[in-house]
Amino acid sequence: MKFIRGSGHINIPVTWVTAPTYPNPQWPGTSIETFQVDLVISDKTSGRVEPLSTETLLCLLYQYDLWLLVSPILSSFETGQTELAKSSQPGNYFVLMINPDLTYRLGKDPDHSQPLNLTVITRNTFFHQLHDSFAQTPRIYTMKLSSALCCVFATLTVAFPSDYLKIATWGVEGYAKDNPIGVTTGGKGGKTVTVTTAEQLVEAVKGNAPKIVKLKGKIVLPARLAVGSNTSLIGVGLSAHITGKGLNIYNGDNVIVQNLKITEILDNDCITIRNSTRVWIDHNEFSSDIDGGPDKYDGQVDIIRASDFITVSWNYFHDHWKSSLVGNDATFRDLDLGHLHVTYHHNYWRHMGTRGPAGRFGHQHIYNNLYEDFLYQAIHSRSDNQVLVEGNVFRGNTSEALSTYGLVIPMDSPNTCVCGDEELDGYANLGAKNDWGHAGVNITQKGNFYKADYKFKLTPLPLVPAVVKLGAGIGRIW
Template sequence: MKALLLVAAMLNPAAPLLADAGPIGYATLAGGTTGGAAGPTVTVTTWAQLKTEAGKKTPETIRINGILQGSGQVQVRNDKTIVGVGANSGITGGGLKISHYDNVIIRNLKISFPVGTDAITVQDAQHVWIDHNELWSDRAHDIDYYDGLVDITHASDWVTVSWNKIHDHWKTSLVGHDDDNGGEDTGHLTVTYHHNEFYNLDARTPSVRFGTAHVFNNYFHNNVNGVHSRMGAQVLVEGNVFTNVQTPIKTTTLSVADGYAVERNNSYTGCGPNNITRTGSFTNPPYAYTLDPVSSVAAAVTANAGTGHI
């Protein structure tokens, strides 16, 4: 019944999304992603409190109430859910880091202006669900003033990035941090991006090295670059809406080897041409999902992505 209701919400932009609906995509595999469901729930109102609770060794759901001013990153340990209270809670000035830990959920947070760092770093981590957040900075500063908004690196696996508003940034979402890291990353970096709104961005929406990414039913608009497959990555790009994107999909440039992409059932308005040099073999994701009609994607994503919907 929950699955049917979730599909209805996805197809009807006016329908509310279920607060307890689980992830779709790679985060469901190999045992799934449950976050802090096995532990107690606490509420934090300061950066120091967030650091303390996120660093505990036991499962926990951590509710952030209000916008916390921080710097650098809070390390998040195993079996944690970090969720915002209401539509206007989160972090500004810093970010969250999931490094060498597993089974983490990040939902309903506004994370802005992460100076000198990522808004969310996923590094050598498995089973991560990043859902219904709003992530942004600005493009008035130098390209390196901020780092990424969602960077997934060092052989991370089983990650889903869903229903987020991601905007106003230079280096948006990097999967696989370096051309020379194939020894660690090959066979890993399995990521699903679905129902995100990417807008006013320069690049990396996302950029994928070595891994396998399924990018479906996202709404990309007013961006310079779109989906970038590099270093032999296999990327399936389907059912997305691209509006005013200079290069929606490419498999070349900026790395020593091209990637692979399969493009199907996408919509393009006011866009430049794709630059797909190598067609991929990844056509059948290893999980169940519902592909929304491309005609409904922009409205559904605009209405339901970001905070305040769970």
């Protein structure tokens, strides 16, 4: 769901309520307070008003800075206004934060009074700030907003730490952007076609000419889908769903897959990237079930045979055993070495078994991902693979967050004996601080992958769970 397309304005008044504060052990001397926020999007041309009817996920008091992360995400605002009204009509939606672990509920507020001292930040761009926080007269500031906005934030203070402006990006980032070939653009500049059947989809993604293919509705693929180079395959809204068979990106270049739900692929991986370069897998949802054991389903996104310059971002992986394997066979060691550069960022893994990711022979930069109940082994670097791991959060029943020990545990597969497979150890380096939760970490050797060789936006660690839950998966960008 999107708030509005075209021009409009955001009306964000705030009412403070009397409530206790809660100590927060992560930030000594700070607290999280209960408060109410009303968000209304109205189109001045038509007078139509759309109250916020889905979750607003994160409210934090960081020293004196209040962060408000808004969902659904605003997009396609070419011009707009941010209006701070002194009051609003009763009955509009608000979000009431009730405790320090960030649980929330959606309710209605009978009255609103004071305007909020507002800062709007989108894609690391500072637009404007109201200095007199409780002005008697509502102020209107006109601003130009970029299209496909990342997020909207609000803060209560003029003094704002500059590093906290760099929250995240929804544009292509990582190896799919910064590589010797060029930025991954998919089918940009090509013809756009919308498909609703398997037959139409098969034809639409063929060939190497630039093309943008939009999928509507659920499709049961009778055979694996061969996706050609220079293709953007994009699901429309929440309806785009592929099941039956998965996707092959073989011997290709410059492919984008976004906003697709891919579930219960029995024959092979949901997506297999083989001998391909510049692939961006972004804002998708992958699932099956975890009850059938490690070999009922294969991987969700597997990257093999010297593929290179891949980014896997903002995906929701859940209820599946083996998620993402980079480098699948020791016999291809000589072929793979020097390739398999993959970025994983802002993905949400929940109720998984292994491979988040597991890598051989390559380099993976893994940052700002959220892992919940990753039952056996999340990040596994083996067979001379190198990982740079930073800014990730592990929660719930996650036994091992990171391992470089070469043993392929019995809960992974294939196995030659009940005690697992023995491979060479991998390497791991830690960049920005990770939150391991209660999970174990087993780094047997450090490598030389100390720093990513590109610029990227690192979400502050305390914000990672909410930012990822808000942004990952389908229905966020289309």
